[in-house]
Amino acid sequence: xxxxxxxxxxxxxxxxxxxxxxxxxxxxxxxxxxxxxxxxxxxxxxxxxxxxxxxxxxxxxxxxxxxxxxxxxxxxxxxxxxxxxxxxxxxxxxxxxxxxxxxxxxxxxxxxxxxxxxxxxxxxxxxxxxxxxxxxxxxxxxxxxxxxxxxxxxxxxxxxxxxxxxxxxxxxxxxxxxxxxxxxxxxxxxxxxxxxxxxxx
Amino acid sequence: xxxxxxxxxxxxxxxxxxxxxxxxxxxxxxxxxxxxxxxxxxxxxxxxxxxxxxxxxxxxxxxxxxxxxxxxxxxxxxxxxxxxxxxxxxxxxxxxxxxxxxxxxxxxxxxxxxxxxxxxxxxxxxxxxxxxxxxxxxxxxxxxxxxxxxxxxxxxxxxxxxxxxxxxxxxxxxxxxxxxxxxxxxxxxxxxxxxxxxxxx
Numbered sequence: 001x002x003x004x005x006x007x008x009x010x011x012x013x014x015x016x017x018x019x020x021x022x023x024x025x026x027x028x029x030x031x032x033x034x035x036x037x038x039x040x041x042x043x044x045x046x047x048x049x050x051x052x053x054x055x056x057x058x059x060x061x062x063x064x065x066x067x068x069x070x071x072x073x074x075x076x077x078x079x080x081x082x083x084x085x086x087x088x089x090x091x092x093x094x095x096x097x098x099x100x101x102x103x104x105x106x107x108x109x110x111x112x113x114x115x116x117x118x119x120x121x122x123x124x125x126x127x128x129x130x131x132x133x134x135x136x137x138x139x140x141x142x143x144x145x146x147x148x149x150x151x152x153x154x155x156x157x158x159x160x161x162x163x164x165x166x167x168x169x170x171x172x173x174x175x176x177x178x179x180x181x182x183x184x185x186x187x188x189x190x191x192x193x194x195x196x197x198x199x200x201x
Numbered sequence: 202x203x204x205x206x207x208x209x210x211x212x213x214x215x216x217x218x219x220x221x222x223x224x225x226x227x228x229x230x231x232x233x234x235x236x237x238x239x240x241x242x243x244x245x246x247x248x249x250x251x252x253x254x255x256x257x258x259x260x261x262x263x264x265x266x267x268x269x270x271x272x273x274x275x276x277x278x279x280x281x282x283x284x285x286x287x288x289x290x291x292x293x294x295x296x297x298x299x300x301x302x303x304x305x306x307x308x309x310x311x312x313x314x315x316x317x318x319x320x321x322x323x324x325x326x327x328x329x330x331x332x333x334x335x336x337x338x339x340x341x342x343x344x345x346x347x348x349x350x351x352x353x354x355x356x357x358x359x360x361x362x363x364x365x366x367x368x369x370x371x372x373x374x375x376x377x378x379x380x381x382x383x384x385x386x387x388x389x390x391x392x393x394x395x396x397x398x399x400x401x402x
Contacts, residue, residue: 089396122327129330151392154367159396162359170352191352195290195360 018056018066020046025063026110029117034060034124064114065127072131072138074099079142088146092139092160093189101182104168108177115172136161163188219257219267221247226264227311230318235261235325265315266328273332273339275300280343289347293340293361294390302383305369309378316373337362364389 024046028037039060043053057063078095104111118124136157143153167188171181225247229238240261244254258264279296305312319325337358344354368389372382 122323126323126327151367151371151389152396154371155363155389155393155396158363158367159360159393162356162363166352166355166359170355188352188356192356192360195353195356 017046017048017052021048021053021056022063022066023110025060026113026117029064030113034117034121061124061127064117064124065131069131071099071103072135074103075135076138076142079139084146088143088148089156092142092156096160096164097182097185100164100185101180105180105182108171108181111168112172132161132165159192163192218247218249218253222249222254222257223264223267224311226261227314227318230265231314235318235322262325262328265318265325266332270332272300272304273336275304276336277339277343280340285347289344289349290357293343293357297361297365298383298386301365301386302381306381306383309372309382312369313373333362333366360393364393 021042025042028041028045037060039053040050042060042063043050075095078098079091082091118128139157139160140153143156144150167181167184171184222243226243229242229246238261240254241251243261243264244251276296279299280292283292319329340358340361341354344357345351368382368385372385
């Protein structure tokens with residue numbers, strides 16, 4: 001789990017204590033492994049106290065889930081703000097695009113390093129999957145609230161998560177971010193549209 | 202983890218040692234929990250020796266993955282047998298339908314109890330997810346071999362797994378099997394087709 005490519009330069013992080021802790025934690029997880037890193041080490045690297053750490057995060061695991069933990073609530077709020085007359089799949093895609101552009105596009109290095117750390121630990125993978133499942137549940141509920149049946153709502157939610165996950169993985173598979181996640185998302189949505197034309201069920 | 206509804210009556214299992222061990226293990230997992238069950242207990246319940254157990258399975262965890270472990274290889278073989286001129290999504294759906302009808306439809310009680318046991322243990326959930334991921338990889342490779350690009354192949358694979366998972370979960374959510382998984386699969390494929398008509402990307 002030592003890979004210079006993934007090292008996050010702290011200077012690139014915004015100045016707030018929370019962001020500094022996130023950057024410092026990820027640096028240490030990449031350098032020496034998730035299991036080997038302690039909260040006091042993270043606080044020290046960030047130039048803060050352990051007490052400050054615990055004002056922001058419950059434990060070292062939670063530091064990795066700050067950015068994405070807001071994702072389901074954001075999607076729910078954005079979709080809730082759209083008029084009910086709005087075509088639901090278009091509303092969903094617009095919400096995904098908005099969150100991608102404002103919350104993900106600038107975080108390539110962080111998200112790539114984060115993915116590599118999560119892959120090293122079963123507990124982290126489990127928590128990541130629970131979060132994906134929560135996102136799916138939120139989208140499903142939005143569709144049900146718009147009057148769609150359970151099956152359609154479930155499929156729409158799984159499809160959206162599927163499209164987003166494929167785009168995110170392809171984006172992070174790049175060595176350097178030549179294109180934004182937004183571009184990958186659009187490409188994936190297009191390919192999904194073409195996949196439909198292959199289906200002659 | 203004690204629920205009479207899920208208890209698998211051993212008399213309903215085919216007579217081979219392997220099937221008896223699978224039935225006995227699941228009974229014990231449901232009755233007393235996965236962590237609390239030992240290999241000697243499973244062998245005893247099945248009326249066999251521990252030595253026979255280890256001729257069929259590496260450990261008690263593997264007993265739960267006999268049925269589904271064949272799934273990826275079966276899909277790969279079935280899709281490989283279809284002519285390359287065949288529309289790939291249709292080939293995929295036909296393969297899913299064939300495996301569903303021959304391997305899943307008769308196993309409602311077993312699969313429902315199995316799902317409940319897997320949900321109780323992090324290691325089992327992790328292994329289940331790895332298997333779903335393997336199925337997705339196999340389908341993706343089949344599409345790439347048929348000349349489709351990486352993105353389309355990845356989306357097609359995720360979509361197929363998504364459709365199958367939604368159908369399987371809805372099927373197992375029933376208290377009693379009023380309908381077959383094949384019927385749920387067809388319903389889910391139809392709903393997916395209608396979902397596409399909602400997409401105005």
